[in-house]
Amino acid sequence: MAEVVMRIWRGDSEGGEFQDFPTQVSEGEVVLDVVHRIQAEDAPDLACRWNCKAGKCGSCSAEINGLPHLMCMTRMDTLPTEEPVVIAPMKTFPIIRDLVTDVSFNYEMARRLPPFAPKEPGPDGTYRMQQIDVERGQEFRKCIECFMCQDICHVIRDHEENKEHYAGPRLFIRYMELESHPLDTNDRRELLREEMGLGYCNITKCCTEVCPEHIKITDNAIIPLKERVVDASYDPVAWLGRKILRRTKKTATEAANYRTDPKTVKASQ
């Protein structure tokens, strides 16, 4: 048993302050265990969101000593205890109360993402994918939507005004998953450049550093997307190659028309 002071943010949209809770920590405990003990013994009205306690639901994200962590996966013995352990809500999102924030920004950005639009099925009416094509997107599907990558991204963390036109790292991995999907026909590159703010990312890799699933967000999603946007918008040689070889996905509008009326597009080609 060790003595530790937990300094937890208490407050809501009207304001708040840190409150110290001296407590005992047992071997093997995680931050969420200690927060629950404080709830049980000292502050029954302390609000904190949690669910699985196994690092898979992504609910208990909070900022511990200034960096986002899952409270259920942060062992107390990894934190310096000679000073208070500081726990604050995720800074990027509006606070509801104490450690609970409103993360609906992320769901709205997800709604704006053009969905998977499969191409025509094979002659037998089914879709087939080879294992090597399936494997590429598996990394992105590990995302537990803890939104810590969105929280740490300075584009919206430090600049509230950018939320209007910046999807953020969590959504960029979803964009990459769909853009690199061999069966998908939608082309989201122009949308990424014009309205989803891919160019706002300056590759500082904080999203990758905080990801609890160790997804290489920057190297495997954001940078490949940036290169695809270069293909589409900034590279005259790539443009010429597409025109000469006629090897490209349909444009976004063509893909949309194709889904509603394939004959119209075929006739216009």
Add this chain to the structure above:
Amino acid sequence: MSTQEGIRPAPVPLVLGGARGGPRVRTLRRDSWKRSPLITQGYLLLFVVYATWAAFQNSNYYVGASSHRDLISPFYSPCVGASCVPGSHGSFLLHWWTYSPALVILIIPLGFRVTCYYYRKAYYRSFWHSPQACGVTDGHKKYTGETRFPLIIQNIHRYFFVLGVLLNIMLTIDAVMAFRMPGAGGIGVSVGTIVLCANAVLLWFYSVSCHACRHLCGGHVNEFSKHPVRHGLWKIITPLNAKHMQLAWVSLSFVALTDLYVRLVASGVITDPKIF
């Protein structure tokens, strides 16, 4: 109107309102987050100062037949200026360029490294404070990232990659030529030979591990099963790409050390020992 109009679902109003929680302080971090950007800043400044000094020297960049060697500094290769010393250049010369030849050729590695995805992270953090470290408020009131001039130019990285590959071919030829021992009996190996070879190998590793290279070789393909060669290349490059940062620093350091070694030999401060 955006061409995305057709595929985009009906937009739902984005509710941005609501006060943020937590204290209004620059950061709550207590670890030594200032150390890494400071080290990066110092190291990059050291390199820039040395490279600038070396580029303006316009001397002691070639060890030729008089010393029974064929060693040229990577800062000056390929030597294309009018002032190139005999033996250091090929048939192609920019006769109108009378300043240091390094000032011409260094544009390529400079452009390649400045637009490199790793170095962008390094200097955005250490010089531009955007942000200085994760969870630390960045130093700007307004932020537009790489969406506008001049930073939108970063998108030409792939062109510098191609030029960098051409430069690597030249430096590889230099490394091969360094096996010659003119006037001293044909072919041999000296410390200078090993230095130039190591420099070329490291520069190849750095170039091949580049994100643009990964994209051009296979990353742009959606259906790997139909492009086995591109998939094979992508699989080779991907683990190297994961080490791009380390390769960036090692190759940067070694290119400066290679120039320093050639410079010391050319100026007579040290001799280049022959191994066999």
